[in-house]
Amino acid sequence: MSNYPFLSFGRPVSVRRGEGAYLVMDDGRRILDAAGGAIVTNIGHGRAEVAAAVAKATEEEGYVVPPWHTPSRVRLVERLVADWLPEHLTRIHLACGGSEGVESAMKIAIQHFAAVGRPEKCRIVGRSISYHGTTLATTAVGGHAARKKGLLQALQHYPSTPTPYPLRCPGNDPVGYYLEAFEDTIEAEGPDMIAAFVGEPIVGASGGALVPPDGYWEGIREICDRHEILLIADEVMTGFGRTGTTFGYQHWSFAPDLLVAGKGLAGGYAPLTGVFATDAIAAPIGETDFNVMFHTFAAHPAACAAADKVLEIMARERLIERAAATGERLMTALRDALGEHPNVAEVRGRGLLQGVEIVADRETLERFPVEANVTSRLVMECLERGVFLYGGGTGEVRDIMVIGPPFTIDDDDIDRIVSALSGALDAVL
Ligand SMILES: Cc1ncc(COP(=O)(O)O)c(C=O)c1O
Structure with missing residues (x-):
């Protein structure tokens, strides 16, 4: 073929x-x-029980526009809130793939600052070794040279800061080195122009499971807070248990403002990605006429049913x-x-x-x-x-x-x- x-x-x-x-x-x-x-x-x-849950949702719920409630959607959201999400991430937007999820998080960060009267804060900082997806924006914010080939002329400028790579870090103070580089990136761009920083707590395939030095993420959090920059954790790969904690960021003492987790959410049985945010980010957007637009097939009942069963199995076993x-x-x-x-x-x-x-x-x-x-x-x-x-x-x-x-x-x-x-x-x- x-x-x-x-x-x-x-x-x-x-x-x-x-x-x-x-x-x-x-x-x-x-x-x-x-x-x-x-x-x-x-x-x-x-897993036969996942297949059965998907079959039931397909037969009974079929397709329903994403913002409406259906039994599978409600069950999944209730399970996420009760057993899986950190308490501060209260708002849930569902997408299909990881690219859609990361781009939704980037858009929510930008809309948040527009909603609070600071539309100039609209740039997103990415990292030198990273993968955030295959759309034009997620390709541009990512640090994956091979996947930018043939596209560079169409990609917008996104500021970038070095990804921690302890094996190859110059000098003997990796935390200081990478945090200083982040400060420099922010300074060069202007903190008043930056809405968010996006990074994988542990870098997935682009870096091959790169683990940052202890202290890095706490430092990033402090710098983001100081400059009112939202911290987006791309946990499309690391989320839902992959690294031995529910989310990868939980290996350290910091918390992201937005978290995107896909792949493992429905375990490969269906396409589903969650974008999780704080009330403080979402509330101002809710007071405008902005739309956090859905993807037609987002939160598909069959995908929600698959994820609900996958999470049940993960906990039970x-x-x-x-x-x-x-x-x-x-x-x-x-x-x-x-x-x-x-x-x-x-x-x-x-x-x-x-x-x-x-x-x-x-x-x-x-x-x-x-x-x-x-x-x-x-x-x-x-x-x-x-x-x-x-x-x-x-x-x-x-x-x-x-x-x-x-x-x-x-x-x-x-x-x-x-x-x-x-x-x-x-x-x-
Ligand atoms: C960290 C990370 N972000 C985003 C994506 C993009 O997800 P998708 O391929 O589902 O669009 C991936 C995919 O590998 C990923 O590993």
């Missing part, structure tokens, strides 16, 4: 079905889905605690097997979002040339060995194998991941 995907990338990979943490391929081979698709499937594939514990065992196993490998610069991450950075020289941290195509060769080699890992990086930042399996994997699965990656490294390098 040459019509799909839009651009062909070689031999198509054909999947017949998903079962737990595994994909069953067209030829009957079973592949461990150690990337959870695109770091999405947290409760595993093929204590899957976040399991992600934290399994994540520690996975990291220990990866470090034991690869920690001294001459081409492994670092094994990093939190919970079940981990990255293994591959370099040509472990001492100098020099990367392999782009033309060596190390990432895609490793992904293909791991697939041959029965494990799907996600290729991370931005083009400039590259050769990071990202691991983000369902939270249900067991110790045999951990062994499979480690041995596939070790074998692939030896075969490819």
